[in-house]
Amino acid sequence: GAVVSQHPSRVICKSGTSVKIECRSLDFQATTMFWYRQFPKQSLMLMATSNEGSKATYEQGVEKDKFLINHASLTLSTLTVTSAHPEDSSFYICSARLPRDRATEAFFGQGTRLTVV
Amino acid sequence: AQSVAQPEDQVNVAEGNPLTVKCTYSVSGNPYLFWYVQYPNRGLQFLLKYITGDNLVKGSYGFEAEFNKSQTSFHLKKPSALVSDSALYFCAVSSGGYNKLIFGAGTRLAVHP
Numbered sequence: 519g520a521v522v523s524q525h526p527s528r529v530i531c532k533s534g535t536s537v538k539i540e541c542r543s544l545d546f547q548a549t550t551m552f553w554y555r556q557f558p559k560q561s562l563m564l565m566a567t568s569n570e571g572s573k574a575t576y577e578q579g580v581e582k583d584k585f586l587i588n589h590a591s592l593t594l595s596t597l598t599v600t601s602a603h604p605e606d607s608s609f610y611i612c613s614a615r616l617p618r619d620r621a622t623e624a625f626f627g628q629g630t631r632l633t634v635v
Numbered sequence: 636a637q638s639v640a641q642p643e644d645q646v647n648v649a650e651g652n653p654l655t656v657k658c659t660y661s662v663s664g665n666p667y668l669f670w671y672v673q674y675p676n677r678g679l680q681f682l683l684k685y686i687t688g689d690n691l692v693k694g695s696y697g698f699e700a701e702f703n704k705s706q707t708s709f710h711l712k713k714p715s716a717l718v719s720d721s722a723l724y725f726c727a728v729s730s731g732g733y734n735k736l737i738f739g740a741g742t743r744l745a746v747h748p
Contacts, residue, residue: 524678552735561725561740562679611678613736623669624727624736626678 520546522614524627531602531634539597539630541612547592548614552624553585556609568595602634637662639728641739648716649747656711656742658700658726667729668709669736670700672722679725685709696720716746 521544531537541551549570554562566587567575574587584606586598595614599606609631613624638661648654660666667686671679683694690702700711709726723743727736 522678562738564735564737567735609676613679623681623684624679625681626671628678629676631676 520544520614520616520625522548522612522625522627524612524630526630527628528631529633531632533603533634534601536598536600537602537632539599539610539612539632541595541597541614541627543593543614543625546614546616548595548616549592551589551595551612551614553587553595553597554611554613556611556629562611565597570595599632602632604634607632607634637666637728637730637737639726639737639739641724641726641742643742644740645743645745647745647747650718651715654713654716654720654744654746656724656726656744658709658711658739659707660709660726660728661707662728662730664730666709668700668702669727669729670694670698670709670711671725671727671738673725673741674722682711682724716744718746718748720744721746 523542525540551568553565556562564577565580568587568589570589576582589595611629613626615624616622640659669684670682673679682698683692685692685702693699698713723741725741726739729736
């Protein structure tokens, strides 16, 4: 199957700083990537849909200025958590689906554990 | 709006016994249904999907799922559980033009020796 690589896998940052998480599709071009957030013992919450070359589509309740998403190329999307606070600590996961084929499964990155201290 | 329900937070089964993890869905139009598994601090791994065709779908690691349109269900099954199957399982549905997946709350499977 297709490979999605997410980096870093774990990051600890100080409150008030910004953190960037990268999501790369290694062997296919992803016009659309998805960013999820997962709280302990809970399901994945879709945060936003990242579209190559255009603005991301955010889900209701997700702060656009807090979680900046950039999808500058067909293989890379980034999520920047700005002015991070302890409540932003979570597990963030990206995924991508092959373009123009909604029937395929999504391919997931390995996730990023963010801890804000 | 589309939604997925996994009614069980946890399923316990003895090794060698059959297992079932339940999933029901609600979506307008034809559903595209998926099962994923997640190990601690890892991303999700694809197990199987139903798009069209046979209602019984076979997937990775000996898992299978049965699509039941009348009951709007897509339960995950395995004839003989392994301790290594212990993990968090997610059911997901896709519909509409945005290709996004909506996930259920997840079911933790615990297989005891």
